[in-house]
Amino acid sequence: MATTECLCAEIYSKIDEIVKTKGAEPSSLIEVLHAVQQEIGYLPVPVQQYVADALGLPPGTVESVVSFYSFFTTQPRGRHTVKVCQGTACYVRGGKRVLEVVQKQCGCGVGETSADQRFSVEVVRCIGACGLAPVMTVDEDIYDRVKTTRVTEILEKYE
Amino acid sequence: MSDINVTINGQSLKAEPGQTILEVAQQAKIRIPTLCYHPDLPPIGACRVCLVEIEGERALQPSCSFPVRDGMVVRTHSAAVRKARRAVVVLLLSDHPSDCTACVRNGNCELQALAEELGIREVRVRVEPHGYEVDDSSLGVVRDPDKCILCRRCIQTCEEIQGVSSLRIKGRGYDSLIGTAFDLPLGDAVCVNCGQCINRCPTGALTEKTAIPEVWAALEDPELFVVVQTAPAVRVALGEALGMPPGEVVTGKLTTALRELGFDRVFDTDFSADLTIMEEGYELVKRVTEGGVLPQITSCSPGWIKFIEHFYPELLPHLSSCKSPQQMFGAVAKTYFAEEAGVDPAKMRVVSIMPCTAKKYEAARPEMRDSGYRDVDYVLTTRELAQMIKQIGLDFAHLPESDYDDPLGESSGAGVLFGATGGVMEAALRTAYEVITGERLENVDIVAVRGMEGVREATVKCGDLELRAAVAHGLANAAQLLDRIVAGEADYHFVEIMACPGGCLGGGGQPVPTSMAIRQARADAIYQADRSLPIRRSHENPSIKRLYERFLGEPLSEKSHHLLHTHYTPRSKQTVETETE
Numbered sequence: 259m260a261t262t263e264c265l266c267a268e269i270y271s272k273i274d275e276i277v278k279t280k281g282a283e284p285s286s287l288i289e290v291l292h293a294v295q296q297e298i299g300y301l302p303v304p305v306q307q308y309v310a311d312a313l314g315l316p317p318g319t320v321e322s323v324v325s326f327y328s329f330f331t332t333q334p335r336g337r338h339t340v341k342v343c344q345g346t347a348c349y350v351r352g353g354k355r356v357l358e359v360v361q362k363q364c365g366c367g368v369g370e371t372s373a374d375q376r377f378s379v380e381v382v383r384c385i386g387a388c389g390l391a392p393v394m395t396v397d398e399d400i401y402d403r404v405k406t407t408r409v410t411e412i413l414e415k416y417e
Numbered sequence: 418m419s420d421i422n423v424t425i426n427g428q429s430l431k432a433e434p435g436q437t438i439l440e441v442a443q444q445a446k447i448r449i450p451t452l453c454y455h456p457d458l459p460p461i462g463a464c465r466v467c468l469v470e471i472e473g474e475r476a477l478q479p480s481c482s483f484p485v486r487d488g489m490v491v492r493t494h495s496a497a498v499r500k501a502r503r504a505v506v507v508l509l510l511s512d513h514p515s516d517c518t519a520c521v522r523n524g525n526c527e528l529q530a531l532a533e534e535l536g537i538r539e540v541r542v543r544v545e546p547h548g549y550e551v552d553d554s555s556l557g558v559v560r561d562p563d564k565c566i567l568c569r570r571c572i573q574t575c576e577e578i579q580g581v582s583s584l585r586i587k588g589r590g591y592d593s594l595i596g597t598a599f600d601l602p603l604g605d606a607v608c609v610n611c612g613q614c615i616n617r618c619p620t621g622a623l624t625e626k627t628a629i630p631e632v633w634a635a636l637e638d639p640e641l642f643v644v645v646q647t648a649p650a651v652r653v654a655l656g657e658a659l660g661m662p663p664g665e666v667v668t669g670k671l672t673t674a675l676r677e678l679g680f681d682r683v684f685d686t687d688f689s690a691d692l693t694i695m696e697e698g699y700e701l702v703k704r705v706t707e708g709g710v711l712p713q714i715t716s717c718s719p720g721w722i723k724f725i726e727h728f729y730p731e732l733l734p735h736l737s738s739c740k741s742p743q744q745m746f747g748a749v750a751k752t753y754f755a756e757e758a759g760v761d762p763a764k765m766r767v768v769s770i771m772p773c774t775a776k777k778y779e780a781a782r783p784e785m786r787d788s789g790y791r792d793v794d795y796v797l798t799t800r801e802l803a804q805m806i807k808q809i810g811l812d813f814a815h816l817p818e819s820d821y822d823d824p825l826g827e828s829s830g831a832g833v834l835f836g837a838t839g840g841v842m843e844a845a846l847r848t849a850y851e852v853i854t855g856e857r858l859e860n861v862d863i864v865a866v867r868g869m870e871g872v873r874e875a876t877v878k879c880g881d882l883e884l885r886a887a888v889a890h891g892l893a894n895a896a897q898l899l900d901r902i903v904a905g906e907a908d909y910h911f912v913e914i915m916a917c918p919g920g921c922l923g924g925g926g927q928p929v930p931t932s933m934a935i936r937q938a939r940a941d942a943i944y945q946a947d948r949s950l951p952i953r954r955s956h957e958n959p960s961i962k963r964l965y966e967r968f969l970g971e972p973l974s975e976k977s978h979h980l981l982h983t984h985y986t987p988r989s990k991q992t993v994e995t996e997t998e
Contacts, residue, residue: 307993
């Protein structure tokens with residue numbers, strides 16, 4: 259993954275490649291954004307403008323789409339993604355408190371990334387494991403019946 | 418033959434395939450309330466105010482976008498419809514600021530009118546408005562997002578009519594916000610200040626940046642000599658904002674009202690439109706005969722000027738170097754007129770009444786100071802003038818009529834044509850024909866360039882020369898024409914482009930609402946005003962002749978170039994620059 263601070267020529271040439279593969283037309287927008295986010299990790303304003311120019315779209319249209327779908331992010335992503343379920347079952351069985359602790363440990367709010375770029379914190383509305391509530395995930399790993407006291411131990415596994 | 422039968426509220430109606438329920442109802446004078454629907458825009462069914470009950474349909478459907486079918490039975494005001502419609506409007510009101518009395522659209526707001534029509538006396542769900550900041554960074558257009566009901570008409574207008582796409586919707590649900598890309602202040606965004614979004618905004622979320630307080634202050638300052646100019650399109654629309662029907666020519670009442678307001682001289686932009694024709698006509702003749710850059714494109718419409726600067730900077734050499742009539746007027750008022758009248762130009766203020774919000778930006782351009790002062794000090798839209806007329810309690814419809822003052826008040830019918838799409842072309846051709854051929858043009862009504870088609874073409878025989886002309890109005894139409902010029906598929910001599918649909922008469926400073934029917938009524942009034950004038954050709958205007966004799970010399974003279982011509986600034990169409998080190 260490219261660094262998040264410098265939007266150097268290298269990144270723009272990668273976007274050019276992606277646009278070439280997907281087709282330089284307005285209808286490729288969502289696919290291009292997916293691929294670009296996969297490459298860079300997030301979609302900052304200059305990247306959105308660049309994609310808009312490449313596809314012949316107004317920048318506002320690109321921003322509309324980016325802001326509509328929760329999958330897209332305009333903030334740099336952490337190395338690991340923590341998702342805490344706030345579906346009904348998880349919520350009533352302590353998911354809310356788990357989320358509070360996760361945010362405190364990471365030092366950032368939902369939709370944000372910790373200062374050391376280690377974690378991005380997100381909320382999910384159900385992952386279909388209500389019997390194991392409350393549930394949280396870190397990257398591809400699922401943790402069930404999470405107690406607030408276990409959060410530190412879970413997060414420590416991820417560098 | 419292909420007719421289909423529809424029943425609306427028990428009335429049997431004939432309809433054509435492809436028509437929407439709303440269209441069929443409107444033809445039969447059955448009112449269905451609407452909010453996001455606008456006759457100039459394709460329907461999107463966003464607001465759900467126009468819901469109707471259709472027999473056999475599971476849910477209520479939006480009539481603006483629902484096509485009719487043979488045998489369809491529709492009820493527009495059943496109990497279920499009334500309940501749903503009311504719920505929709507109550508929810509729109511739930512986070513809408515309720516201080517209607519302090520809103521620029523008080524009395525002319527579609528949301529307010531709808532609440533009245535539905536008899537809403539209580540808004541049971543009330544949440545605080547978002548508390549968004551008012552964006553008054555633009556010299557033309559002010560945005561107040563708290564008053565926005567997310568109907569998206571402004572977005573559609575900016576994208577589909579103007580091809581500018583400055584506005585977009587961001588986010589989802591309660592957090593949805595209409596604004597510029599990347600939340601730039603409008604003053605920094607790629608916006609041409611045309612104000613077409615204002616004309617189609619149902620509420621007070623979009624309005625012009627007002628100059629009313631500054632103009633009152635100037636009028637009340639005994640040290641200042643305040644002159645006013647009125648654009649051609651103002652006289653055919655002002656009445657609408659003061660209780661008169663569209664299409665009334667109110668020139669004589671307008672001048673009386675301006676004197677009542679306290680202006681020291683009441684002059685006419687039609688005069689400087691005639692002056693523009695002299696300069697621009699001679700420029701065209703020069704380009705055609707001496708092999709200059711062709712086509713020459715008109716430069717009167719400041720929304721168009723900013724558009725070409727952003728989107729087609731490579732075509733800037735095609736633009737006529739002539740300032741717009743507004744700016745020519747300012748430069749002449751503070752030099753020639755100041756001299757003739759013995760007024761100190763430092764103590765003179767020039768106010769414009771314009772159908773236009775982009776004129777506010779134009780007047781503030783740094784290059785528009787050739788008189789040695791700011792050439793035009795304040796610009797008021799037609800709407801703002803109507804407001805000031807109300808403020809002094811004039812019964813506008815019954816005002817006596819009066820004439821413009823000399824020496825900048827006399828004009829030809831060609832000058833007034835500037836208010837309609839194709840008008841500058843027609844006015845220029847009336848003069849260019851006679852300059853090129855040295856013969857008198859028998860019929861001054863060049864109807865080939867009139868009309869409301871988005872792009873029109875005409876060939877006019879001027880002696881040996883077949884002068885090829887094209888006219889476009891609405892910037893999306895203009896872009897089509899420009900793309901053909903760029904591609905080398907069009908070889909015109911002269912092109913007229915106006916930013917707004919219908920030309921200035923449909924400008925972003927004109928009374929709200931707007932529609933094709935209203936613009937057509939204003940256009941008919943423009944041609945009526947032209948016909949009613951004894952002089953129909955700009956070069957025969959005695960005041961213009963005198964101006965050249967006493968002051969400018971001849972068209973394209975050095976003095977003309979200094980005062981009446983300008984230059985342009987290439988700009989980027991990118992909202993943010995993507996170039997990095």
